[in-house]
Amino acid sequence: xxxxxxxxxxxxxxxxxxxxxxxxxxxxxxxxxxxxxxxxxxxxxxxxxxxxxxxxxxxxxxxxxxxxxxxxxxxxxxxxxxxxxxxxxxxxxxxxxxxxxxxxxxxxxxxxxxxxxxxxxxxxxxxxxxxxxxxxxxxxxxxxxxxxxxxxxxxxxxxxxxxxxxxxxxxxxxxxxxxxxxxxxxxxxxxxxxxxxxxxxxxxxxxxxxxxxxxxxxxxxxxxxxxxxxxxxxxxxxxxxxxxxxxxxxxxxxxxxxxxxxxxxxxxxxxxxxxxxxxxxxxxxxxxxxxxxxxxxxxx
Numbered sequence: 001x002x003x004x005x006x007x008x009x010x011x012x013x014x015x016x017x018x019x020x021x022x023x024x025x026x027x028x029x030x031x032x033x034x035x036x037x038x039x040x041x042x043x044x045x046x047x048x049x050x051x052x053x054x055x056x057x058x059x060x061x062x063x064x065x066x067x068x069x070x071x072x073x074x075x076x077x078x079x080x081x082x083x084x085x086x087x088x089x090x091x092x093x094x095x096x097x098x099x100x101x102x103x104x105x106x107x108x109x110x111x112x113x114x115x116x117x118x119x120x121x122x123x124x125x126x127x128x129x130x131x132x133x134x135x136x137x138x139x140x141x142x143x144x145x146x147x148x149x150x151x152x153x154x155x156x157x158x159x160x161x162x163x164x165x166x167x168x169x170x171x172x173x174x175x176x177x178x179x180x181x182x183x184x185x186x187x188x189x190x191x192x193x194x195x196x197x198x199x200x201x202x203x204x205x206x207x208x209x210x211x212x213x214x215x216x217x218x219x220x221x222x223x224x225x226x227x228x229x230x231x232x233x234x235x236x237x238x239x240x241x242x243x244x245x246x247x248x249x250x251x252x253x254x255x256x257x258x259x260x261x262x263x264x265x266x267x268x269x270x271x272x273x274x275x276x277x278x279x280x281x282x283x284x285x286x287x288x289x290x291x292x293x294x295x296x297x298x299x300x
Contacts, residue, residue, distance in 0.1 A: 006038025007192045010064075010071075011182070013045045014056035017243035018063045020252065021197065021227040027256045028224045029195035030069055031282040039072040041189055047078035047085075047181045059243075066246040067253060068271040076189060078181050085176040088184050088214060089137060089169055097213055098169065100135035101125040112165075116158065117202040121165035137170040139179075139210065146205040151222030153198070158205040167206060183207050187216040198223040227259065250274060257281070 010026045012018065018026075033040040042064070046052045061075065092098045103124050112119035121138065141164065147157040158164075169180040182203075186194065201223045211218045244252040249271050257264055257274075262281040268274050 005192065006033060006036045007041065007190050008033035008038055008195055009041040009043055009186070009189060009191050010069075011043040011045045011185075011196075012060050013048075013051060014060060015051045015053050016056055017059045019243055020256065023067070023244050023252055024227055024256045024259055025195070025197050025224060026064065026069065027253070027278075028222075028260055031279060032193065032195050032222065035279050035282050038193070040070075041073055041076070041191070042071040043076040043078070043185060043189070045078050045178070045181070047081075047176055047178065049079070049175065052079075063244065063246045067244075067249040068275055076185060078185065081181065081185065081188075082176065084184050084188065085170075085180055088180060089176070091214065092139065092169070093137075095213070097140050098137050099126060099140060099166075100128075100132035101138045101166075101168070102132075102135050115163040115165065117164060119165075120163065121167065123166065126166065134172070136168050136172045138166040139169050141166050141206075141209060142213070146208050148204065148208060148218070148221060150201075151193075151195075151220065153201070153223060156201065156204070158202075160205045160209050164202075164206055179203060179206050179210065183210045183214065183216065186219060187211070187214075191219050193220045193222070195222045195224065197226045199226045224260070253278075 008029050010029050012022055012026075030040050032038075042061070044057050044060075046057065057077075064071075089098060101121075101124075103121075107124070108119045108121065111122050111124065113122075114120070125135075125138070126140065141161045143161050145157055145159045147155060150156050167179060168177050170176050204221055204223075208218050210216075250268070253271065253274050254264065254268070257278050262278060264274075264277055264281055268277060
């Protein structure tokens with residue numbers, strides 16, 4: 001059996017049940033994959049144990065099934081992938097790309113300037129603690145500008161060293177971070193296209209830098225609009241977003257489709273009717289990038 005040229009994925013964190021913002025991301029990634037005759041995989045991003053809520057993974061998967069999502073192959077779980085992350089970190093360490101960092105959050109807050117996604121690490125420990133495995137392990141970011149063509153936003157560029165700085169790949173408590181885990185997992189699963197919310201846009205240049213240094217392929221990226229709450233904040237479990245109702249999937253699916261700009265005929269009566277119509281309403285023009293648009297994640 002040949003492997004589909006398009007391989008997408010949906011990767012929720014089991015810190016609570018599926019909410020509307022996550023449903024929008026799942027719907028966009030699913031429709032993009034299916035309308036391109038591609039595979040769609042599910043990965044549970046449970047690499048950070050303190051964020052995992054008991055029963056959330058089962059609830060998320062059950063909700064996806066109730067909404068009519070069908071994924072290809074087994075579900076990957078980051079909690080079972082420590083050896084792969086360890087190997088990637090060891091390879092980076094052999095190349096001199098990783099060093100130990102003893103800085104506390106308080107020290108960083110006092111010394112670091114603000115970048116595109118929080119404090120920019122000032123390089124305090126770059127010259128010391130190089131081989132201390134008990135410390136947090138930071139990635140030594142190479143100089144240079146990262147640029148990529150986003151499927152919706154157009155050209156995106158960022159100087160990662162300047163706007164993010166050296167970032168942590170494994171915390172002092174031994175937990176591997178999202179940036180390393182997602183890069184290793186996307187490569188392992190052969191992900192060719194990443195469709196996710198624009199709240200993760202600032203993570204993409206860091207992930208591309210890691211891919212380049214590790215010699216891994218870089219997927220194509222498309223960052224969807226983020227659902228906001230009534231206060232203008234991202235809809236999330238942290239802002240107490242209400243879960244979507246697994247017992248009534250159609251209203252939530254219709255609302256998610258409307259948020260993504262799909263124009264569907266009235267009168268759809270079931271989930272089974274929704275999916276072929278939604279797929280037919282997912283033409284390229286819905287998510288066509290604005291010609292010549294550029295997104296500069298670097299400060300002037």
